[in-house]
Amino acid sequence: MTDSATNMRLKLPIICFILEIILIILFGVLVQYDHETDAKEWHDRFNHDNKSHTEHTGHAESGGHSEYDNDFYYRYPSFQDVHVMIFIGFGFLMTFLQRYGFSSVGFNFLIAAFSLQWATLMQGFFHGMHGGKIHIGVESMINADFCTGAVLISFGAVLGKTSPVQLLVMAIFEVTLFSVNEYILLSILGAKDAGGSMTIHTFGAYFGLTVTRILYRPNLDKSKHRNCSVYHSDLFAMIGTIYLWMFWPSFNSAVTAHGDDQHRTAMNTYYSLAACTLSTYGMSALTAHDGKLDMVHIQNAALAGGVAAGTAGEMMLTPVGSMVVGFLAGVISVLGYKYLSPILEGKLKVQDTCGVHNLHGMPGVLGAVVGAVTAAVASKDVYGKGMEDVFPDVAKGEITASYQGVRQAISLAVTLGMALLGGLLVGFILKLPIYGAPPDTICFEDNIYWEVPGDEDDHKDKQTTVRMTETERLNA
């Protein structure tokens, strides 16, 4: 099953080494510790505020300032939860395919490790340099993981049909375009999108869908028998699902303002997901053959509530509002898997392996719309002084809440445009026959890019064969 065209002996090392060396050079020239990770700057600031520092060690200071002021303690637990979602969540969610587990977890690992470094540079560049330098700390680490999330969503659309080199090339472009889009939304348009319904989910999904459309394989049904799950692979995938589900409250709240904002965002997401789970189970039984639950729905649609709470989660959405949003997201997502995906594949030639349109695309758009509406109805009565954290421009009186809603809506349109155009461009780049992509006949197969050991039962199978041969011998 080895083919010189898909041989990675030189292609993969070359791109890995070149990319990492470029990253190292750029980090050397451009990247510095920020004032909370730099030993000198942190202590200068700290001592400036608090002369009594040297009298104590390691504990809070009587002047009211303490080591806790370091953003690390506000954000690092959330960061680690996000990190688990990116590497375990996305990685294992995609192991549902029977013979693509190594690639699902392994390529997820590779492109995530690359993307987070590249995103540090791109986001640092767009988020504003300090004297020609990019300053980094825990918040930039979270943002880099977020950007990586968008790349992994797109990976889900093309899963099983691409080489690792192709995926790295996709990541280079997608991280860049993600950062441009994020900059336009957050810095130019002044939109709010802490959990990334637009910047991460909508962008990642429609980018990936456009790429997979351009990479359309008319003869993919030759690999059809591999494009399905087996019993154990579905259990591995549930590890991914459950981790994504559990830590989504941390995802949506990881970069919101300190205090009530992080607290509220996590709670809204928690209830949105819980409601989404019930509607997913109901819809799965309702739409499925004989009322049997479908693992595809449970693994994916139950997460749509987290996607849909990505923009409005930090707002005063109320618990009941979160639950309504989650409930709708689950319904839409299952319907998408059941009725829309076959149409997308049959009519529009969009071969979406993981169904990212149903998990990230439509729920992302729903989340953006909910965010626009929730922003538009924001009032001082409800937010009080907390308005400064959530809608600073409205709080300052520069714009009305309705106008904030318009900003949010425009942001959705911009995101969709960027994703489609970007995906189109990158799709054609990825179509070049130089990346060692697998042939139509052996997609969804680890064996092309990995040394694959036998199955436990291979040994037995051989024994069986031997015994049968004996049988045959007896009969000869």
Added chain:
Amino acid sequence: MTDSATNMRLKLPIICFILEIILIILFGVLVQYDHETDAKEWHDRFNHDNKSHTEHTGHAESGGHSEYDNDFYYRYPSFQDVHVMIFIGFGFLMTFLQRYGFSSVGFNFLIAAFSLQWATLMQGFFHGMHGGKIHIGVESMINADFCTGAVLISFGAVLGKTSPVQLLVMAIFEVTLFSVNEYILLSILGAKDAGGSMTIHTFGAYFGLTVTRILYRPNLDKSKHRNCSVYHSDLFAMIGTIYLWMFWPSFNSAVTAHGDDQHRTAMNTYYSLAACTLSTYGMSALTAHDGKLDMVHIQNAALAGGVAAGTAGEMMLTPVGSMVVGFLAGVISVLGYKYLSPILEGKLKVQDTCGVHNLHGMPGVLGAVVGAVTAAVASKDVYGKGMEDVFPDVAKGEITASYQGVRQAISLAVTLGMALLGGLLVGFILKLPIYGAPPDTICFEDNIYWEVPGDEDDHKDKQTTVRMTETERLNA
């Protein structure tokens, strides 16, 4: 293997949608953000204490108050650990059955997602309304997860023998009764039970055991060949075990008082579990055939130390006290699996699939007794001003420590009574032949309620069959 009686096409969607719609309506009418998740209230309180707030952004304030006062930062990391225990821990612990992995993780997911919403309402109602409203934040989220834990313990007792509809009905009643019992113990009797040896483990176990007794299936041995593990399913179950074991210190300390109390509780639990693990391994080899370790013991009994430290964990149990308790819990639990479970099943007709009596029942009672004794010997010499946090009524001089011990003992009796009576009632409700429960011949089987893909080796098996047919043909 599909039967119209077990068809969930209408039953499951109807109950899921009705329940979620009721939840949404009740949340809309009754539930509000608390003062730490509400933008206006948090900022009002914050600014009241600290006028200089607007001069700074996002960091601690010089008046001594800071965003850290928000309970989110004290409790959210513990909450996430508890969340992992509920969804990964309980979910995967039950995947040990060879063909029930989808149901173990999947039904665990469904009933937990429902229970945490319903528990928010029930606990909010009993814990005290604020002007007719239930106020929620991170502590109510933890409490909702705790209540869910009790339901999942009961799920363990009936595992493999119930339909998802039956489980949801059980959850409705069990969450309600749990909240009543918790209210009686904590608010009326003034007992302490931060880690839930009584409220969660003893209640959940004896409730579930009574339910499974009422649902006794005389012909369950027809499904006997499915009621066992295979090699890989035992490894999946170890994922659940290890997560429960690692995060139990967070479970027991999640809602204790801030400071030394959370710190001490986590540490006591850590040592209790470590000691329990050694006694479990020792007992497993001692009692097992040929001295071989039994996965059932390792997966379950090694956790009994966490259960047994659930009440006294926050007290001045001392590290050595914790270790003695954990050691005993491991011994009792293995003995229960080895000698008591067969008797319970044979003589008392209690078919306890996961052995929750050994993991949660007896260790829960042990934990309650240890809690009563530890409370009774509490003294000002040992607790100092910390007495206010652990035993406020003793600190105020309203009662003696001995009387606190009596309270604890009464609480255990109340819990056992509530669990047995509640289980009796709910067992008969669940016995109604309307929920689509599986027949005796196909219990412990995913195929009834799930679309199950083939195994990797099915393909090979077919090949084998084909090859054999050829052999036969040759012989014909």
Added chain:
Amino acid sequence: MTDSATNMRLKLPIICFILEIILIILFGVLVQYDHETDAKEWHDRFNHDNKSHTEHTGHAESGGHSEYDNDFYYRYPSFQDVHVMIFIGFGFLMTFLQRYGFSSVGFNFLIAAFSLQWATLMQGFFHGMHGGKIHIGVESMINADFCTGAVLISFGAVLGKTSPVQLLVMAIFEVTLFSVNEYILLSILGAKDAGGSMTIHTFGAYFGLTVTRILYRPNLDKSKHRNCSVYHSDLFAMIGTIYLWMFWPSFNSAVTAHGDDQHRTAMNTYYSLAACTLSTYGMSALTAHDGKLDMVHIQNAALAGGVAAGTAGEMMLTPVGSMVVGFLAGVISVLGYKYLSPILEGKLKVQDTCGVHNLHGMPGVLGAVVGAVTAAVASKDVYGKGMEDVFPDVAKGEITASYQGVRQAISLAVTLGMALLGGLLVGFILKLPIYGAPPDTICFEDNIYWEVPGDEDDHKDKQTTVRMTETERLNA
């Protein structure tokens, strides 16, 4: 496959019970809560600083002190991440063997649960007693987990070839020697090694390699067919890998000074690991047959960046410096697996099951050297007042930075010496034929020490056999 020599019926219970009873007695005599876990001491100190305590409950105090001063809130999230690495990370990383999953996770669990208790005593003894008592809290829990990590690294070297009794005996000695070495390095020599490149990784690896050398089995190739992975076992192992990778930033930063130090260490490790992952993938494809990726490299070498950042991670290594270190670690580690391991096994008779020399040995030495160099070039210009946290003796002017570098280099030499001598001694102790070690013919096999259930396909296999017999009958 049961042999009276490997029967654990008495051996394992005896050692488990004796060890745990000794631990309980020693804890009873020697161990106390520290001032942050003791109710009285914490509240006394708290009230001394802040008279207004009783006016409030549970929240930060206006005098500038708060419950947050309790080290629990600085370190517990990191502790839990480390805990996951020890029990899930190491445990599942070693499940790659086809029939050794129970032992990998299960013995890892047993020896870790023992080691963390024993390490509490040993480290407490060497780190300094308080009035004849060992005081414990979250930092001692982290340190105990760290020491356990070293034992588990050694376990990786002897994996599949030892009985659980042998492993417990190894742990007794290794924990003791680890604590002596750690004391010499940190307290006598004044070295810095927060993430344990030397104390944990170098020590654990060379200790384990020496032990496995002494335990050399000339006929181990008789078990060769079991010393390899199968498809699913490699996926289980990836769970271990990814968790180790994700939480390594928490590992290296868990016991560094509060504030910028923890923050910087986590970030350095994050970038080191990301760079390491790219070099690992590149090297794996470059060195492997047909350019196919090798799971052994991905599972192990991608982690070398965490090991190599263990000493210098807390220093001002800079992001780019971290990336260079990680990149080199990945390259070295893959080359080790490819070219050095066969030589070690063939020429030096070191049978290193998991290749700990490549993951912990060489990268640990690299990390120590990087630490020495980074320390030697430290300057007040770069560290400012932060020098006090990282190099207190340099900050006080007692030594120069170059001399700190020398201290680091001497520490590496001491560690290597301790590991080799200790491993030699313990290897001979473990060679005594009294521990029930498996014979050469059935190494790497769970069945010796565990009740192992059948495989899912056993049932089918039997059917196949039956069907074949029928075939034979037909032919008779």
